[in-house]
Amino acid sequence: xxxxxGMCITHSIAxxxxxxxxxxxxxxxxxxxxxxxxxxAKKYVADKLKVSVLDLTDxxxxxxxREELGLGCVAQLPGHPKGMEAKFNIAKLLDIEINSVNKFxxxxxxxxxASA
Amino acid sequence: xxxxxxxxFGDGYLxxxxxxxxxxxxxxxxxxxxxxxGGSPLSDDELKHLFDIYASPRRFISxxxxxxxxxxxxxxTIKLNVGVSGGAGLGLDIGRRTCTEIYERVLGSDTMDFxxxxxxxxxxxxxxxxxxxxxxxxxxxxxxxxxxxxxxNLGSYTRPDGPFRNPTTLLTEGKIEEAREASEExxxxxxxxxxxxxxxxxxxxxxxxxxxxxxxxxDVDFLSTLRACEILKKKYPNMFIEMGMAAEFxxxxxxxxxxxxxxLAGLWPHQQVKLAAKAGVTVYGPVVNxxxxxxxxxxxxxxxxxxxxxxxxxxxPVHPNMGMGVGGSPLTDIIxxxxxxxxxxxxxxxxxxxxx
Numbered sequence: 001x002x003x004x005x006g007m008c009i010t011h012s013i014a015x016x017x018x019x020x021x022x023x024x025x026x027x028x029x030x031x032x033x034x035x036x037x038x039x040x041a042k043k044y045v046a047d048k049l050k051v052s053v054l055d056l057t058d059x060x061x062x063x064x065x066r067e068e069l070g071l072g073c074v075a076q077l078p079g080h081p082k083g084m085e086a087k088f089n090i091a092k093l094l095d096i097e098i099n100s101v102n103k104f105x106x107x108x109x110x111x112x113x114a115s116a
Numbered sequence: 117x118x119x120x121x122x123x124x125f126g127d128g129y130l131x132x133x134x135x136x137x138x139x140x141x142x143x144x145x146x147x148x149x150x151x152x153x154g155g156s157p158l159s160d161d162e163l164k165h166l167f168d169i170y171a172s173p174r175r176f177i178s179x180x181x182x183x184x185x186x187x188x189x190x191x192x193t194i195k196l197n198v199g200v201s202g203g204a205g206l207g208l209d210i211g212r213r214t215c216t217e218i219y220e221r222v223l224g225s226d227t228m229d230f231x232x233x234x235x236x237x238x239x240x241x242x243x244x245x246x247x248x249x250x251x252x253x254x255x256x257x258x259x260x261x262x263x264x265x266x267x268x269n270l271g272s273y274t275r276p277d278g279p280f281r282n283p284t285t286l287l288t289e290g291k292i293e294e295a296r297e298a299s300e301e302x303x304x305x306x307x308x309x310x311x312x313x314x315x316x317x318x319x320x321x322x323x324x325x326x327x328x329x330x331x332x333x334x335d336v337d338f339l340s341t342l343r344a345c346e347i348l349k350k351k352y353p354n355m356f357i358e359m360g361m362a363a364e365f366x367x368x369x370x371x372x373x374x375x376x377x378x379x380l381a382g383l384w385p386h387q388q389v390k391l392a393a394k395a396g397v398t399v400y401g402p403v404v405n406x407x408x409x410x411x412x413x414x415x416x417x418x419x420x421x422x423x424x425x426x427x428x429x430x431x432x433p434v435h436p437n438m439g440m441g442v443g444g445s446p447l448t449d450i451i452x453x454x455x456x457x458x459x460x461x462x463x464x465x466x467x468x469x470x471x472x
Contacts, residue, residue: 001187001438001472007445008189010453011438011472012224014178014460016187019219024226025260028186031470032227032261032323032356035398037433038186038470057184072259074221083257090259097354100255100321 126408145417155425186471229265264317270333324356334367349396360401416444433470
């Protein structure tokens, strides 16, 4: 976005997808992993989550979806996946490689990813 | 009677303008961009949309549902604690891991940039292990994508800060060949540092790297970064690479440098994006400078016109810079939300960019 103090909050409310409050981080991950334009990345994520594109920025719908699928939420709910645990589920559900997840698997001897 | 509007200017201050003056400002901004870099002009509908955004008396404007875009950052985490290059931080006594968690859980960020306080590759290489350690810890506790961000900052390679002769000093002495030789030496060292640091952070688990303020030292800076991207993409095909620019126009510090047969000096965003894609960049971040003497409406009309050509040429996602002094935002540390929200809405709905 750019510099500097508090400006990101305004962008987030004016035009942003909402990050982990909604599905912004998931759409970003698909764009980053597959180089998709945002419109295509939104459709890809919506299809994977079995929701509409409009649902992706609805925090009420997405909180339920994220809890059900174990994708992590902004609220750190007891017993629910958080941090790295949630990223394991995100990589699997979206069918993308997440570098830190692959590194975790390598370091813990779970298995070596094909792309490593 | 002609209706009056309140318009924010590039210097950050509000001034009164009539609707006729506002309409004229928008048309002049669009013409200025078209005159400078060519490409398609804004349509009547696009000009009207811009006018509606800027004529509104509301203090905050936003996109319609469905038109939301992604937000990537530069220098993100360090803005909450120490600031950028020793100034203007919020002063929170927290580390970058906590900063990232705040961005994720409080501020709703889609992604986060994780950088060193100097935010340049050259100083980062000396403390790479520290950077890796903090990145690894942060990746365990967060969900959103995190990339390492830094500036190529070729200026830091010149004497007395670095080992090389300063091309800009040599140019003022009329030593053109010597200036070019010095530029080429600097590029080699800078590319090596960028690849070293980015590789180390990717090995630590980062999702990728953000080359921020690319082109700050003109074509010398741009070429060394394009070369670094090319090397990194071959080394790590899955690495996310974002390239954010320093200015709208590539200065010819060297003047004769080319990439893929294209001379770099004088390139505009719609030409820069093609080379970025060729080098393996995933997301390209164009810059359009803010003119502080003109209204934000003038500046954003100019921005949208330049972005229109850029979006037509782009085969990769585009996230324009929309912060202090660029992207139609005023040149102030704390930017008024009326200005930011209008610019944000305009590029999302008129330029149809992929993110900011």
